[in-house]
Amino acid sequence: MTEGYRGVWVFVEQKKGEFLPVGLQLLGKGREIADRLGEKLSALVLGRDVKDKAKALIGYGADEVLVVDQPKLEDYQTDLYAHVVTELVQKERPSVFLLGATYNGRDLAPTVAGRLETGLSSDCTRLEIDEEGRLVQVVPAFRGMASILCPDRRPQMATIRPGVFRLPAPDESRTGTVREVQVDLETVENRAELVELYLQEPEGKPLEEAETVVAGGAGIGDLEGWKLIEDLAQVLGAAVGATRPPLDEGWAREDQMIGQSGKTVRPDLYIGIGISGETQHVVGIEDAKVVVAINNDPGAPIFKVADYGIVADYRKVVPVLIERFKKLKNTG
């Protein structure tokens, strides 16, 4: 079932004609994988009036850009996009197929994988090629990292969250081809039709760009405690991050979650408070320069991935920290 499948594909999602950064990040990673395999890297673009922009993707590492440019493909719609992508995969037979784990990507990937009955892993945090040339899809698991393989079916599909891989520096001198492909959409039923998109400007500086991050976990206990986390962040000029439980509790917003299914942050300083340090969270802070952990359990795994640890009830330490930083700021 793997015969005849060659090449690495990256789905580059566009919104209003602009390519999403995660697609470019995946081209960077895809380039490494394609080189390792000695195969071609293709960027796949669906949209309306995107032909001319598609060339830019070569600079990010693509050898070839496959463009399906049709009015009906202006915005993501499951039936139309899934039809085009499935048909192209069946025709062109890539061996590896990577997609960004945006809401649309997380809808498209399982739809295509389901139609092709192939394997799909979601929210991978590392991708490698093994000696047999297979894609090793690494995902965090409870207290560890699990390697997922798709030995007998192709393509090997994976989704990756925005920010997990770095944006490659574009190289204008790279050469490659843009190939426009036509797919007949006349007979394709669009059974879940897009009526309207409501988009808001995201508020504040994005967490993933913050130089300082103060993150709170389940150990914060209540909304009053969460306020203390926000106060500390404020005196530090930091962004507030969270693990999953504060979302479930309603203390934090979804876009504040750090980790496998959330954001990857790269601050100079990360302070994790009331956080146990489960793998699914700490994969999101690996690139922080300095990691500080405050937790009242000396056995908490977060201390193993911290530069400095404080074993204490955060309610005793954080107010003192706030006062100290306030003073520093005033004298500073």
Place this chain on the structure above:
Amino acid sequence: MQILVLVKAVPDPERANEITLDPETGTVKREGIPLVINPLDRNAVEEALRLKEEKGGTVAALSMGPPAAEGPLREALALGVDRAVLLSDRAMAGADTLATARVLAAGARYLGDFDLILCGAESFDGGTAQVGPELAQFLGLPHASYVTSAREKGGLLEVEAKVEDGRKKLQVRLPALLTVSRELNRPRGLSFSGIVRARGKKVEVLSLADLGMDPSRAGVAGSPTIIGDISTPTTTRSGEIIKGDPEEVVDVLVKKLTEAGVV
């Protein structure tokens, strides 16, 4: 309206920190942790019950899992679903999302025709958000994922769903499958009368043979993905513990952070 709701049995989120991964087998170890309805599946159950109250019809709950998954299905009965079916068979074990979706599709077909299938957008323990869309493909149904509101109007569903930085509005033809987000509704709690009513009902258990399904299509055998090795992450950080009373620790920490140039 004939509604099918998917219910995955997951370890109680309150006790999630007891879950570990077996490095030998690559399977998740959750012994002794009680199984509950996957949190987002509670939203799916709620929506199903609300639609039934509004439009009439029936609600069936379907799960694939070990015999212990009967517990969460009993809970679904107590919440008010009319019928609860557990697909359970040794040959279903170790399934990835594709094999899970394939078996659930066989289960759905076995139970009859549905106007609407509701499931959670993500499971608490797997979190892949794949089973819903994959199931829709096996059943040939349209779907929408991460749905935050749904309303039936003249044979169509008006649906709102999440996108980055916003929402989208969709018109979905029925029959359809929706994967639901937490924002959809507030799940009801168990009532005493519900629990009493559920006592008279049974969870039906079906095997692969009952579904007429070839074992090679289910479980590990039917899964395109396999788990290779499990590793424990290695750390390069020093893990220095700063000791003392709060004033002392803060003194030392602030000094170190200032020296490092990060504050």
